[in-house]
Amino acid sequence: MKNVKWFAVDIDGTITLNGNGMVNLNALSKLRYLARLGYQVVFVTGRSSIEALALAIFGGTTQITIGENGGVISTAPNSHKILADIDKCRKGYEILRCELTHVNEKSVFPRMSEVVVDRTFNLDEGNRVFKEKGQDLILVDSNYAYHINETKINKGFGLDSLMKALDIGYDEIVSIGDSTTDIPMFNRTKYSITFESSTKEVRNTATRVVKGENGDGLINAIDWIMEQKSYCEII
Structure with a gap:
């Protein structure tokens, strides 16, 4: 070391x-x-x-x-x-709101590359929606919130x-x-x-x-x- x-x-x-x-x-x-x-x-x-x-x-x-x-x-x-495009994440957020219930943006410090949402719905269901809709996005659980990020x-x-x-x-x-x-x-x-x-x-x-x-x-x-x-x- x-x-x-x-x-x-x-x-x-x-x-x-x-x-x-x-x-x-x-x-x-x-x-x-x-x-x-x-x-x-x-x-x-x-x-x-x-x-x-x-x-x-x-x-x-x-x-x-x-x-x-x-x-x-x-x-x-x-x-x-x-390093990422927040507009893609915002589009993903709107898709989730249309496809699932209880999807709400979390009150956090302003973000430049992602959208942060409350942990009020099933994470796997959200990622399924992204896959079915052909979105190059992923939901990640930080134990504090769900984060909509570009897959990379x-x-x-x-x-x-x-x-x-x-x-x-x-x-x-x-x-x-x-x-x-x-x-x-x-x-x-x-x-x-x-x-x-x-x-x-x-x-x-x-x-x-x-x-x-x-x-x-x-x-x-x-x-x-x-x-x-x-x-x-x-x-």
Whole structure:
């Protein structure tokens, strides 16, 4: 792990308490410590990239964020690389409203590449409708909401776009997260860490599983990584 210079970190369930948006301050302090050491910390989230950027600014970490499940990369409040077409997602939303009941847009921060809806209908039914209607779209469950994304969009796609743009090597970045939406991100990095509280599918995909949840797991993950780096430097 001696080449690691970057950390790609999920937000909800990884640095927040019980997924309710309240940040574990000890975990945030740990990320700020990494930034002070010269490491780059990138938040990769299903939330808007603007929310993540605000967290980075006030938290004192790297001001590069990937939001909307990989659909937007932000480097400033008015600087965004949009990787998907929101109009396609809005069309998909209208199709769902016509075909299914209880489909409602969720009140969230404005989005640039996706549409976010309430978890009030069957996810599989929604994806069936997209397939039958020939839409290149997918519904993704973030445990907070359903996200209508272009099929190509996921956290791995967004992270890969950033890695190519900044020439970040496969072995230079660690991805840390707790949910199935983080799996594509895990698959784009040599090192990936999740927690014992994560689902079996997520645990089986990550290269390392540590104890802890609600931010404490992130602290344990960072401590473990730094131990490995110290060992590599000694030998």
